[in-house]
Amino acid sequence: MSINAFLPLIVIIGAMFLMTRSAKKKQQQAVQMRNEMQPGSGVRTIGGMYATVKEVNDDTVLLDAGPGVELLFAKNSIGAVLSDDEYNRIVHGIEHDLKADGTVVPDDASSLTETDEPADAASGEGTVDLGKKDTAEADAGEAKADAAEPKKTDGESDAK
Template sequence: MNITMLLPFIVLIGAMFLMTRSAKRKQQQAATMRNELQPGSGVRTIGGMYATVKEVNEDTVLLDAGPGVELLFAKNAIGSVLSDDEYNRIVHGIEHDLKSDSDLVPDDASSLTETDDSADEAAAASDDKSVDLDKKDVPEEPADETAAAGAKSDEEPKKTDGDSEAK
């Protein structure tokens, strides 16, 4: 037998092995995450509902979805456990205090090159210049000759007998 005939089958078997291995690893990580659920954790279900874990049982989880709303879910229905900051940002709209982060990256590069004095001067200079957004009364001229011809034809309409060139 020729080895070149067996090579595609070997590659196919190797690819199948790698895919099943990664799928098993993901399943193990999900099972570990679900087994480590603790009351008070913020979670997202596979259906997209955000809630707080109230009680963890062997196969079920009791979730607090709001004031007076408790829901019983299977552990397999928990899609992910969220960090406290992410849960508060999504559910309560509470943003994390960004001023405490020392590695904050600015949106534009201008603040990286300016000193505090030059930034104050630039702000003062931009306040002095005002932009006039009012429309000016400027007569508009036609953009091309066909528009100019159309303007002339509006002034003096032509009479035709129906046998014109517009057939």
């Protein structure tokens, strides 16, 4: 038998090996993240609830979801451990201080396109009229069209 006969089988086995390896690596990272949880950490459950870790046990986590609301969850139900900045931004609406980073990005693009001169003067070209005609020109154009073709009123037809 030739190696060409076994080549598709080898490729399939190699792909399966790579897929299981990456899935196993992600699973190990999730277990490590859950084991590193500390009381006071902000977390998001796999159901999308945000809470603060109050107590960590072997298989369970006690979460503080608000004033007087303590919930007991399985460790496997923790989807992500959040940084303090991210947790405060999501739960409390507290934005990170942008001035400390040094770079401030404007909320809109208008400040990126503004210049000291008006746009017409900056381009150096004449203005191009893309709007409607002046009302006097429009009336004259309609009058020429009216003279060339007689007006019809309701009920009249061209049929003879």
